[in-house]
Amino acid sequence: MTTVTLAQVAGIAGVSTATVSMVLRNRGRISQATRERVLKALDESGYVYNQTAANLRNRSSNQVGLLLHDITNPFYGEMTAGLSHEMERHEMLLFLANSEESEERQQKFVDSLMRNNACGMVLCAARETPQAFFDGLKRRNIPAIMVVRPLNDPDFDFVGTDNFLGTQMATAHLLRLGHQHIAFIGGSLSSGTRSQRIGGYTSKLLENGISPNPDWIVTSQASQSDGARVAEMLFSQFPQITAAVCYQDIVALGVMQALRKMGREVGRDFALVGFDDITEAALVQPALTTVSVAAKEIGRKAGELLFSRIQGNDEPPKRIILPPALVIRESCGFRRG
Amino acid sequence: MTTVTLAQVAGIAGVSTATVSMVLRNRGRISQATRERVLKALDESGYVYNQTAANLRNRSSNQVGLLLHDITNPFYGEMTAGLSHEMERHEMLLFLANSEESEERQQKFVDSLMRNNACGMVLCAARETPQAFFDGLKRRNIPAIMVVRPLNDPDFDFVGTDNFLGTQMATAHLLRLGHQHIAFIGGSLSSGTRSQRIGGYTSKLLENGISPNPDWIVTSQASQSDGARVAEMLFSQFPQITAAVCYQDIVALGVMQALRKMGREVGRDFALVGFDDITEAALVQPALTTVSVAAKEIGRKAGELLFSRIQGNDEPPKRIILPPALVIRESCGFRRG
DNA sequence: TTGTATGCGTTATCAA
DNA sequence: TTGATAACGCATACAA
Numbered sequence: 001m002t003t004v005t006l007a008q009v010a011g012i013a014g015v016s017t018a019t020v021s022m023v024l025r026n027r028g029r030i031s032q033a034t035r036e037r038v039l040k041a042l043d044e045s046g047y048v049y050n051q052t053a054a055n056l057r058n059r060s061s062n063q064v065g066l067l068l069h070d071i072t073n074p075f076y077g078e079m080t081a082g083l084s085h086e087m088e089r090h091e092m093l094l095f096l097a098n099s100e101e102s103e104e105r106q107q108k109f110v111d112s113l114m115r116n117n118a119c120g121m122v123l124c125a126a127r128e129t130p131q132a133f134f135d136g137l138k139r140r141n142i143p144a145i146m147v148v149r150p151l152n153d154p155d156f157d158f159v160g161t162d163n164f165l166g167t168q169m170a171t172a173h174l175l176r177l178g179h180q181h182i183a184f185i186g187g188s189l190s191s192g193t194r195s196q197r198i199g200g201y202t203s204k205l206l207e208n209g210i211s212p213n214p215d216w217i218v219t220s221q222a223s224q225s226d227g228a229r230v231a232e233m234l235f236s237q238f239p240q241i242t243a244a245v246c247y248q249d250i251v252a253l254g255v256m257q258a259l260r261k262m263g264r265e266v267g268r269d270f271a272l273v274g275f276d277d278i279t280e281a282a283l284v285q286p287a288l289t290t291v292s293v294a295a296k297e298i299g300r301k302a303g304e305l306l307f308s309r310i311q312g313n314d315e316p317p318k319r320i321i322l323p324p325a326l327v328i329r330e331s332c333g334f335r336r337g
Numbered sequence: 338m339t340t341v342t343l344a345q346v347a348g349i350a351g352v353s354t355a356t357v358s359m360v361l362r363n364r365g366r367i368s369q370a371t372r373e374r375v376l377k378a379l380d381e382s383g384y385v386y387n388q389t390a391a392n393l394r395n396r397s398s399n400q401v402g403l404l405l406h407d408i409t410n411p412f413y414g415e416m417t418a419g420l421s422h423e424m425e426r427h428e429m430l431l432f433l434a435n436s437e438e439s440e441e442r443q444q445k446f447v448d449s450l451m452r453n454n455a456c457g458m459v460l461c462a463a464r465e466t467p468q469a470f471f472d473g474l475k476r477r478n479i480p481a482i483m484v485v486r487p488l489n490d491p492d493f494d495f496v497g498t499d500n501f502l503g504t505q506m507a508t509a510h511l512l513r514l515g516h517q518h519i520a521f522i523g524g525s526l527s528s529g530t531r532s533q534r535i536g537g538y539t540s541k542l543l544e545n546g547i548s549p550n551p552d553w554i555v556t557s558q559a560s561q562s563d564g565a566r567v568a569e570m571l572f573s574q575f576p577q578i579t580a581a582v583c584y585q586d587i588v589a590l591g592v593m594q595a596l597r598k599m600g601r602e603v604g605r606d607f608a609l610v611g612f613d614d615i616t617e618a619a620l621v622q623p624a625l626t627t628v629s630v631a632a633k634e635i636g637r638k639a640g641e642l643l644f645s646r647i648q649g650n651d652e653p654p655k656r657i658i659l660p661p662a663l664v665i666r667e668s669c670g671f672r673r674g
Numbered sequence: 675t676t677g678t679a680t681g682c683g684t685t686a687t688c689a690a
Numbered sequence: 691t692t693g694a695t696a697a698c699g700c701a702t703a704c705a706a
Contacts, residue, residue: 390683
């Protein structure tokens with residue numbers, strides 16, 4: 001399979017490379033006759049456009065990067081689908097990398113993007129990413145959109161959800177149903193997202209004259225099993241708790257498991273709200289009431305914004321905060337006495 | 338941010354571009370003195386290697402593509418993580434695209450990969466992909482590994498799981514527990530994966546002197562609700578059925594629902610086995626016995642194989658079939674009378 | 675409307 | 691051990 005070049009096509013069509021190039025990109029004025037001749041030669045030769053050469057010549061590219069910390073998390077799967085769809089619309093290619101929360105892998109990916117002349121990126125940075133990483137990014141002067149994980153640095157565009165409002169809605173829902181003893185379960189101490197979610201939870205409690213009990217706010221890893229473990233400890237120590245707002249759906253699923261094991265029935269003896277609205281939330285029994293954050297939409301919006309930046313949009317950094325929605329299913333049951 | 342080139346670095350170091358290039362890639366013999374001088378210049382200048390130019394010059398690239406039909410499916414998320422990890426080990430970049438089962442999007446992605454001079458790809462093709470697509474791929478003569486969805490074309494490498502063995506194991510398990518009336522529920526008629534799974538089921542029945550009953554093999558969409566619908570019809574017509582092998586866990590969950598509604602208790606009156614080992618399988622009550630497929634491992638193996646092909650390995654096409662594992666939980670109960 | 679010639683940033687071949 | 695220089699395949703001034 002020898003590679004066919006513009007020059008060879010030009011040879012076949014009996015024109016110059018400039019002409020072929022112009023036909024290819026619909027630029028300049030080409031007579032109908034030669035255009036057809038070129039098109040024919042293009043077709044016959046089995047020519048494949050060499051984007052690499054064009055990129056080098058143009059000092060540009062049509063490749064963007066997406067850095068995630070955990071692609072196996074269904075939430076990010078959804079988000080990726082949204083971004084991917086948006087990028088395809090603009091004929092751009094998407095590089096994917098999974099940092100697995102490693103700062104080193106993350107840095108390697110970004111360096112690789114730079115070497116490959118990517119024209120932009122969407123990042124959900126690893127948890128303990130040092131500021132130096134972001135400073136480096138700014139120096140590079142390449143469009144970069146941060147997603148999902150809240151970031152202090154005001155110099156970056158950001159697309160995410162309103163975590164604070166989300167848990168406010170969840171907590172309000174539980175309060176409306178008559179619950180007074182509401183726990184908050186999940187997330188890790190160093191998570192900014194978690195801070196915001198706890199903020200929504202505590203503020204709504206206080207609004208209703210309930211002072212939050214620090215013992216009822218517990219951390220957990222992002223897994224079902226750890227959610228179960230943590231919940232079991234919590235509920236055996238504080239049996240008076242009748243409801244919980246969970247940091248994530250995955251954790252909520254674990255909490256469900258623990259409650260069942262302890263002989264308590266979710267939806268009757270206990271009310272549970274999750275966060276994320278992953279697919280499983282609708283599938284478990286009882287179906288999980290949760291806060292939906294439109295992961296796909298985050299991806300789409302990030303893609304849209306990134307594309308506009310690549311096109312040269314130099315407005316000041318934006319923060320796009322998508323409103324969450326409470327999806328009421330069965331895990332909170334009905335109003336209590 | 339003006340881009341620094343090799344030539345500029347060479348200028349600073351007072352050497353030629355050839356020398357800088359050699360230092361950069363540790364090729365040729367360079368004296369310690371000049372090497373250090375070049376390294377220093379490289380560092381001071383903030384030089385960024387231009388992979389695009391190198392690729393053009395070398396007629397090569399370090400970019401591979403991954404085509405999926407549904408990245409939001411957690412199974413493919415896992416697989417992607419496995420592949421991504423493997424690619425990173427080899428300093429390769431991974432392009433991702435989501436066909437959403439559209440043949441057109443799929444073709445566009447592959448074309449785009451060709452234009453961008455990708456050096457290989459991993460594909461899980463859309464369901465109704467015409468043979469022409471695969472033929473086109475072969476003509477391109479670019480390493481392509483097929484994954485997960487079984488393919489008839491023997492010219493491609495394939496990595497997937499042993500669907501046949503999986504349902505054999507599931508069926509054998511039910512037979513061991515004393516069941517004689519075993520149904521097969523789920524999957525769509527056009528699915529090759531389903532054919533294999535049905536093969537495992539029927540062959541194991543026959544091995545045990547039971548002739549499969551076509552009426553007990555029913556299709557279903559990949560949703561809980563359709564699984565429930567289909568199961569209800571089946572069981573009300575054939576109440577003698579005491580066990581079922583399901584095409585997918587999602588379907589099995591629906592079957593559970595139907596059984597419950599009909600007053601039959603899974604794990605006591607009925608034995609159920611799923612396929613996939615999705616997260617919910619461990620969660621439902623009773624927990625679902627299922628066939629587990631190592632998605633991450635499929636990704637890893639596909640990456641390994643792809644890399645070897647890129648390196649020039651031209652052995653005949655391989656079929657890597659990873660063994661599934663039966664995960665025994667509670668949905669089959671214990672041995673029957 | 676079309677052709678000529680040059681450069682994008684590397685690498686590799688040859689000389690020196 | 692190092693330097694000059696010609697590709698790699700395309701795009702675009704500029705000339706014709």
